[in-house]
Amino acid sequence: MKKNTLRNHLLLLRKNIPYDTRIALTTSANTNLIEFIQTKIDDNSLKNIALFHSFRDEIDTSLTINYLLEKEITVCLPIIHPINHTHLLFQSFDKTTEMVKNKFGILEPKLNVNQIIIKESIDLIILPLTGYDEMGNRLGMGGGFYDRTFEHYPFKERLIGFAFSIQKVGSIPAEPWDLKIARIISDEP
Ligand SMILES: Nc1nc2c(c(=O)[nH]1)N(C=O)[C@@H](CNc1ccc(C(=O)N[C@@H](CCC(=O)O)C(=O)O)cc1)CN2
Numbered sequence: 001m002k003k004n005t006l007r008n009h010l011l012l013l014r015k016n017i018p019y020d021t022r023i024a025l026t027t028s029a030n031t032n033l034i035e036f037i038q039t040k041i042d043d044n045s046l047k048n049i050a051l052f053h054s055f056r057d058e059i060d061t062s063l064t065i066n067y068l069l070e071k072e073i074t075v076c077l078p079i080i081h082p083i084n085h086t087h088l089l090f091q092s093f094d095k096t097t098e099m100v101k102n103k104f105g106i107l108e109p110k111l112n113v114n115q116i117i118i119k120e121s122i123d124l125i126i127l128p129l130t131g132y133d134e135m136g137n138r139l140g141m142g143g144g145f146y147d148r149t150f151e152h153y154p155f156k157e158r159l160i161g162f163a164f165s166i167q168k169v170g171s172i173p174a175e176p177w178d179l180k181i182a183r184i185i186s187d188e189p
Pocket residue numbers: 052053054055058078080088104106128129140141142143144145146
């Protein structure tokens with residue numbers, strides 16, 4: 001199946017999750033993500049974690065974001081690079097951060113150079129996705145933002161996908177530039 005066809009199919013599948021099921025799956029997935037993060041906190045190696053501010057029918061990350069803020073771990077959110085428009089920057093976020101809509105209508109922290117966190121200093125990067133497979137291939141929104149931003153990233157083991165398990169497919173047609181994720185966290189145990 002072509003990438004765009006597969007993406008549209010998976011977006012529709014995600015959109016059609018009934019409300020009650022969505023709540024249950026979101027709770028399980030966030031619990032799994034928090035447990036995963038806890039195993040890393042125990043060895044004291046976590047300071048900065050990048051998440052994403054969910055939009056449309058993406059799995060809601062706010063339970064995990066709130067947990068991290070309570071634990072005083074720095075939450076970093078992606079912003080579309082103000083100069084290099086095809087790349088992402090990451091900026092710290094808390095309850096006081098002023099948010100603005102980017103060109104896709106996704107809320108992102110208002111640019112503040114003092115709050116930019118360089119990607120090499122981020123200990124875990126939680127990526128949004130529309131589809132994934134067991135080989136670690138990821139299908140995003142089609143913008144190539146994560147692909148480009150992490151193309152030469154030396155710490156690929158820090159890249160973790162976060163999604164509903166219904167977004168899993170047998171295989172994602174991978175192209176040369178596609179970024180692989182080290183693992184996926186979903187509602188499945
Ligand atoms: N929550 C969240 N934030 C994120 C991402 C994401 O996937 N999720 N991104 C991950 O990279 C970046 C934004 N990437 C995006 C790429 C395309 C579309 C989008 O809606 N595209 C249109 C079609 C393209 C167009 O506008 O011409 C569409 O699907 O209707 C949205 C976000 C940065 N922030």
